Amino acid sequence: MGEPRRPLLAVYMGALFAFLYLPIAILVVLSFNDSKLATVWRGFSLRWYEELFRDTEVLLSIRTTLVIAIAATVLSIAFGTLLAFGIERYTRSPALENGVYLPLLIPDVVTGIGLLSFFATISLPLGTTTVIIAHSVWGTAFAAAIVRTRLRGFDRSIEEASLDLGVREVPTFLRITLPAISPGIIAAALVVFTLSIDEFIIAYFTAGQTVTFPIQVYSMIRFGVTPEINAVATLMLLFSMALIVGAYLIARPRGPRAARPGEETE
């Protein structure tokens, strides 16, 4: 009945959200600043957006990143779903489970270096393909974790009902099981897709001469502060928000909590 009133905590939450959002908000504001200097407001302008859309390097990197993200998502979902089912239904081995979730527990730099060494050893030339493989190895772990969460809450008696009503295993899986866990699969797809788009370190080691969007951003930042990045930030923020709202609408009632598989691997 009623929640504890904690005025101090409420003030603290306000400060925390300011800490989380002010830096991003400043980028958004500066992206519309006609001036190149962060400290001078010279009026509203879309010139950084115009420059951004004329920048062929940036556009190419976005294209590369989207190709990688789509391919990696498809592969991750396929293998991740299989793994989730395998672990949930056919084995109770904690060692196997931890192995599958390993990419979630080791730093990206280790995953990236491992794959780099591997690709070099089998003489696979670095490029879009290797990043796709790298991202799907890593995305599979996320997908498996998320789908497994969904499977754990899955009432198996509806499968039994289907079998009882005379439908064989494979059609039962396709018609009953898959639709029932599809919100988990879609949530997993959205998470893997978003993570892949944002992923920097693994791509950095496995991309060779190929430039993904985060790698492009990284080199722009290293080159110096430019308001073009502010425009990029604003557009990405919009894009992420659209994805989150989408994920939330699809994955309800679990909501955004399903979005962090990490909770399940504790």
Next chain:
Amino acid sequence: MSQAVIAIEGARKRFGETIALDDVSLEIAEGEFFALLGPSGCGKTTLLRAIGGFASLDAGRILLDGADLGRARPYERPVNMMFQSYALFPHLRVRDNVAYGLRAERLPRDEIAARVDDVLGVVGLRDLADRRPAELSGGQRQRVALARSIVKRPRVLLLDEPLAALDRKLRQEMQIELKRLQHEVGLTFVVVTHDQEEAMTMADRIAVMRSGRVLQVAAPRDLYRHPADRFVASFIGTMNIVEGVATADGIRVDPLGEARLQTAGIAPGAALAVGIRPDDVLLLDPGAPAPPDAAFAFPAQVETTVFAGAQIHTVVRDARGRAFTATAGAGGEQRREGSDCVVVLPAAGLVVLPEGPA
């Protein structure tokens, strides 16, 4: 009545639009088993939580042994609560759960051990002292919660729906058991419940609450025999209700006739309802003479009969479509459904029922 342990004076509390407590005043006596009874949302839990220090009042005071508790925090009150969910500490063994409150008081180790052992004996859990809550059954958990709150020998023990989580059979056993325990430890118990049977079985006195108000405070027997208003009458057990019009010295029910009743304070001509308990209603064969104490007697048809072990419940309906329930001992005859009978409402069983607050 001996001196009041708890006195509540003009307690008010609202949550936004909802009024949880509306000018509640009560006194609870030393050693009493007191029940707060009412439907969900009537304010009984808010009142209990206010005594425990978990809810603050908007107005009014709560006195413990004559001293205002004010805004004392829960850990500063010599009052303990048994929570509805039992609220056992899942990471602690039974022994440590029970010892928790004594350790907070920084009592010597030996004394803690002795008192814990003692109280575990009282609730019959000595053998399970090293288990964790997850390894106990529902009934055992309930006993741990009880032991944990009585071991501190509070001035008052508050029990929030103590039996709600138990299955029916266990619940009935525990009603008796709680009563026995209360006698044994000699503490004042205040229990919140929505189950009238539970309150009637256990409590010395019951406060019936509705919409934040106390409608009646009385012993179970008085509550049953002399309900203060229509709500109390129908909330406690089953009550047949007859609507009529007040006369100078009683009630007139068309077309059944008039009866003499104590109707002090009700203006003649005003609408008036009287109630009668099913066990006071008599059913006779058609044509049988009405007994001299009958206030009303009228023909009806038997609709359903239910054989409930010790009793037979018969539902009859009169010519105007009014239903009455009559309860007789199992020794009586079971009437055939659809047969005719005469319903007799003896004057001694009639209770005047004011409308009461909405």
Next chain:
Amino acid sequence: MLAPALIWWAIFLALPMGLVLATAFFKGGAYGAIIYEPTLRNLGRALDPLYVGVLWHSVWLAALTTAICLLLGYPAAVYIATRASARTRTLLLVLVILPFWTNFLIRTYAWIVLLNREGVVNGALEGLGIVDEPLSLLYNDAAVVLGLVYGYLPLMILPLYAAIERINPEVLEAATDLGARPLRALRTVMLPLIIPGIVAGCVFVFVPSLGNIPVPELLGGGRSEMIGNLINRQFLTTRDWPFGSMLVLALMVILMALLVLQSFVLRRSRQVGIDG
């Protein structure tokens, strides 16, 4: 059903890890060549105080980041978990996560915009006449920790929230009812019950902080180096892969130790009731 996924996993995860492990014990040749002769030379080099120092510095910064995230995240998690309406809780959680879904590099870059010599903070301070000269706010340990905290704070709040939300609020009330003052209730009931959440949050923050590359690179600017920068250089600049692999191995050893510690803490919290 499990087989194809397992094969995929073995080829692209187990094999590469084995490869790194093996490479760490080979000789590095000129121009990035790997000479397949077993050697302990890389191990000896990694134990050089220079590298041990960077390793230790990385662990220290990651630990500091984790501690700060725990301190900042706990009150937030408590606040969110104690909201009565599920809608409010969801909304607050989304607000916590949302920044996390904007590109990590861009969020790091935001701090450059804020903190550099011509940045927003210095501009404001000069404008208000508080300082005459712009302050050097970037390229030090504090900036690196700030960037890491900013990047990974949501990863601490979420598991803490999940753990706190799972607690029956009556259990906490029971503690106060039985005479425990707030601090005692926190120590004897709250903390033991949320240890799994604390451990999870710490792992989620510590691991990516320890192996981070862009934050020390961009906000530390070479002056606050972490092991990720070293590894990066061995593989992409110096091209001494065997030594780089040894550094990766060192990183993995630290993390193994951490995971052992984690499972130890978890087992302990499950076995021992808090006495006192």
